[in-house]
Amino acid sequence: MEKAKISGWQLFVLMLLFELGTAIVINPGLGAKKDAWLTVLLGMIIGLLLFVVYFVLYRLYPDLSLIGYGKKILGKYAGTVLGVLYLFYFLYIAVRDLRDFGELLTASTYIYTPIFVINTIMILSVAFVLWHGLEVLARTGEFFFVILMMVGVVGTTLVLGSGQIDINQLRPILENGWKPVLSILPLTATFPFGEIIVFTMLLPYLNQPRLCLRAGLSAMSFGGILLTWVVAMDIAVLGIYVASRSAFPLLSAIGLIDMAGLFQRLDVAVVLTLIIGGFFKIAIFFYAALVSATELFKVKKYTSLIFPLSIVVLLSSMSVASNSVDHIKKGVELVPYYIHLPFQVGIPFILLAIALIRRHIKSN
Amino acid sequence: MRQRIGFIWLFLVLILLTGCWDQNELEDVALVMGMGIDKTEDGLYDVSFQIVNPEQVSGGEMSQSSKGTAVTTYRDKGQTLFETIRKISKEVPRKLSFSHMVVLIIGESLAEDEGLFEVMDFTERFYGFRSTATVLISRGSPAQSILSILNPIEKIPAMKIQEASKKTAEVWGETPDQNINDLIQTLTTKSKEVSLSGIALVGDMQEGQHSSINEQAAPSTYIEINGLAIFQDGKLKGWLEDKEARGVSWVRNNIQKTVVTSTCKENEGILAVEVRNVNTKLKPTIKKGEPKITVNIKSEGSLQEVTCPVDLTDPNVIIELNKKLAKAIEEEVNTSVKTLQEEETDVFGFGETLNQKHPKEWKKMKEDWSSTFSEMDVEVNVEFFIRGTGLRTKPLILEKK
Numbered sequence: 001m002e003k004a005k006i007s008g009w010q011l012f013v014l015m016l017l018f019e020l021g022t023a024i025v026i027n028p029g030l031g032a033k034k035d036a037w038l039t040v041l042l043g044m045i046i047g048l049l050l051f052v053v054y055f056v057l058y059r060l061y062p063d064l065s066l067i068g069y070g071k072k073i074l075g076k077y078a079g080t081v082l083g084v085l086y087l088f089y090f091l092y093i094a095v096r097d098l099r100d101f102g103e104l105l106t107a108s109t110y111i112y113t114p115i116f117v118i119n120t121i122m123i124l125s126v127a128f129v130l131w132h133g134l135e136v137l138a139r140t141g142e143f144f145f146v147i148l149m150m151v152g153v154v155g156t157t158l159v160l161g162s163g164q165i166d167i168n169q170l171r172p173i174l175e176n177g178w179k180p181v182l183s184i185l186p187l188t189a190t191f192p193f194g195e196i197i198v199f200t201m202l203l204p205y206l207n208q209p210r211l212c213l214r215a216g217l218s219a220m221s222f223g224g225i226l227l228t229w230v231v232a233m234d235i236a237v238l239g240i241y242v243a244s245r246s247a248f249p250l251l252s253a254i255g256l257i258d259m260a261g262l263f264q265r266l267d268v269a270v271v272l273t274l275i276i277g278g279f280f281k282i283a284i285f286f287y288a289a290l291v292s293a294t295e296l297f298k299v300k301k302y303t304s305l306i307f308p309l310s311i312v313v314l315l316s317s318m319s320v321a322s323n324s325v326d327h328i329k330k331g332v333e334l335v336p337y338y339i340h341l342p343f344q345v346g347i348p349f350i351l352l353a354i355a356l357i358r359r360h361i362k363s364n
Numbered sequence: 365m366r367q368r369i370g371f372i373w374l375f376l377v378l379i380l381l382t383g384c385w386d387q388n389e390l391e392d393v394a395l396v397m398g399m400g401i402d403k404t405e406d407g408l409y410d411v412s413f414q415i416v417n418p419e420q421v422s423g424g425e426m427s428q429s430s431k432g433t434a435v436t437t438y439r440d441k442g443q444t445l446f447e448t449i450r451k452i453s454k455e456v457p458r459k460l461s462f463s464h465m466v467v468l469i470i471g472e473s474l475a476e477d478e479g480l481f482e483v484m485d486f487t488e489r490f491y492g493f494r495s496t497a498t499v500l501i502s503r504g505s506p507a508q509s510i511l512s513i514l515n516p517i518e519k520i521p522a523m524k525i526q527e528a529s530k531k532t533a534e535v536w537g538e539t540p541d542q543n544i545n546d547l548i549q550t551l552t553t554k555s556k557e558v559s560l561s562g563i564a565l566v567g568d569m570q571e572g573q574h575s576s577i578n579e580q581a582a583p584s585t586y587i588e589i590n591g592l593a594i595f596q597d598g599k600l601k602g603w604l605e606d607k608e609a610r611g612v613s614w615v616r617n618n619i620q621k622t623v624v625t626s627t628c629k630e631n632e633g634i635l636a637v638e639v640r641n642v643n644t645k646l647k648p649t650i651k652k653g654e655p656k657i658t659v660n661i662k663s664e665g666s667l668q669e670v671t672c673p674v675d676l677t678d679p680n681v682i683i684e685l686n687k688k689l690a691k692a693i694e695e696e697v698n699t700s701v702k703t704l705q706e707e708e709t710d711v712f713g714f715g716e717t718l719n720q721k722h723p724k725e726w727k728k729m730k731e732d733w734s735s736t737f738s739e740m741d742v743e744v745n746v747e748f749f750i751r752g753t754g755l756r757t758k759p760l761i762l763e764k765k
Binding site: 107108109110111112113117168171172175238239241242245252255256258264265 | 488549553
């Protein structure tokens with residue numbers, strides 16, 4: 001294990017950047033039409049509950065990562081199998097996020113740049129930062145957190161100031177009842193909120209364990225409220241019919257800003273947000289995969305795995321889907337139900353149950 | 365050694381950071397300011413582009429020495445819009461850039477026969493387009509002829525068109541200034557119909573295309589914003605004129621400023637007010653399954669011209685005039701509502717208002733909305749307040765001997 005330590009504040013920042021990540025640009029709730037904001041908000045609440053489960057597991061084994069206590073709880077063999085599964089899960093999501101990132105950039109601004117080039121540059125920068133360790137990633141996070149918040153404040157002010165918001169576009173609430181909201185809920189609860197499970201690999205590095213719950217819950221609530229606000233703003237600016245057909249609603253909404261002919265063409269701010277968010281999302285999943293592999297296969301230093309796994313992630317990101325439509329379809333229809341749900345909800349709950357039963361037997 | 369590796373890294377980063385894969389050199393780019401779309405008889409799009417001649421618009425002494433037009437309009441035909449954009453390279457030595465486009469003009473016959481859905485898909489999907497360009501319907505002549513008319517005020521005609529559309533929406537209020545995004549929003553809203561401002565050519569096209577038009581003090585050929593095009597299911601259905609068009613703006617709360625006139629008492633003379641601070645609220649109600657919309661308009665303004673012998677220092681006279689003006693606005697809105705009910709097109713967005721307040725009842729009505737709309741009860745209440753009488757109190761006409 002790396003001898004890194006991160007503070008409660010750094011954990012908060014990393015979690016927030018992770019939550020906003022790509023979700024702020026491609027909002028998952030839009031399947032629920034005008035009630036997208038409601039779905040995101042409900043998804044956040046479910047995410048908070050999930051985080052409490054992960055937190056209880058962390059309190060039971062404060063020095064171990066998910067892979068570590070998986071072995072303790074399930075035994076050596078079953079634990080190792082579980083560990084390998086999680087390794088693939090983290091890698092796969094890192095791959096998907098990298099592809100997401102490349103698809104978004106090539107569709108919006110880098111029209112003629114091959115996606116392979118964009119993905120290569122991204123994975124290179126991720127590898128570079130991770131080479132220097134978790135602490136550097138955390139400090140990078142602090143820096144970009146400030147930038148992102150500044151962009152957010154300026155963007156929000158300008159959207160409000162340019163009078164593009166028509167709150168009536170959000171009405172009526174629950175136009176088609178609760179059904180569409182609930183059917184999209186698994187999507188918003190797992191992406192991006194449930195994905196916070198990746199932080200179970202980072203929690204052992206926290207130097208103030210008592211801050212864990214506070215940092216986690218506040219980061220998720222803050223992130224969730226921001227995502228809710230952004231999706232509500234997208235709909236209020238664009239109208240639901242345009243927003244739900246846009247590949248990137250935020251990009252289209254910000255593109256409409258024109259304040260006194262002076263502040264306009266601010267799309268680049270969205271691209272900046274996307275690059276920052278995408279970077280941290282990929283980096284954290286990739287880091288979790290690296291740590292898992294190190295623990296499972298008893299490698300001395302995780303840095304020796306960076307290069308080979310980078311190549312794996314890069315090449316997989318190219319082959320994971322044949323085109324953007326295929327990629328998004330998988331992401332909406334398969335990944336949340338068959339991959340996110342078991343790994344984010346099923347397995348952690350089973351682990352917690354077994355751990356509590358064991359503890360109970362022991363104390364008796 | 366370490367330093368040397370660091371150095372190599374820095375150089376690598378330099379290459380990557382420029383991000384010059386998608387470069388567009390300024391001298392290779394042709395800035396499109398306006399685009400016009402028509403349809404030929406054999407079903408092809410006839411697209412015209414107004415492109416800036418950089419030399420003519422650049423400041424300094426250069427522009428004074430050369431004599432030429434600031435823009436050139438190119439045309440090409442194709443089955444799809446995108447095709448023509450690339451095919452035009454046969455005529456234009458540069459690559460078209462649409463990021464500064466300010467107007468999109470759609471031909472009347474295209475809007476009538478084919479509708480807007482087919483045309484607008486490209487404008488929304490193509491990465492190069494900005495959805496802030498003003499959309500207008502050319503009236504009486506094809507879009508390409510509108511686009512090529514020069515004018516003395518703005519060097520770039522497309523800018524003139526956009527400014528005219530914005531200004532008239534601001535001070536006159538008959539025709540709204542709508543961009544691509546506004547249009548697509550209404551187009552996709554099933555409970556609202558599209559209305560777009562028209563633009564017409566006055567005079568002779570050939571003459572208007574020549575730069576000598578700018579040497580006339582009273583140009584014989586020019587273009588003007590003209591009428592409000594009414595759509596049904598994305599297809600042009602008809603035109604509203606003057607006050608009928610303004611009626612739509614009153615209801616949709618689109619009026620920033622405008623001028624309302626009214627007679628005083630017993631048809632002696634006339635008065636004009638500049639209207640400001642219009643606030644329109646739509647109140648939908650449903651009684652026994654029958655929808656009803658109450659349009660409440662509150663507005664204020666100040667007198668700018670009075671030619672009737674009334675004593676404006678008397679508050680009671682002002683109250684009287686308030687009622688007269690409210691009545692005038694009410695009539696305007698009522699005629700507009702009546703005309704559109706006859707046409708069965710809900711450009712007011714009454715359906716959307718109902719949907720927002722009574723979603724359940726709306727679901728039952730929406731299938732049959734245009735006929736329900738044409739028969740529904742619309743009540744118009746107008747309140748008007750004169751806030752000032754200009755720089756003088758009593759009208760000059762009172763001093764007449």
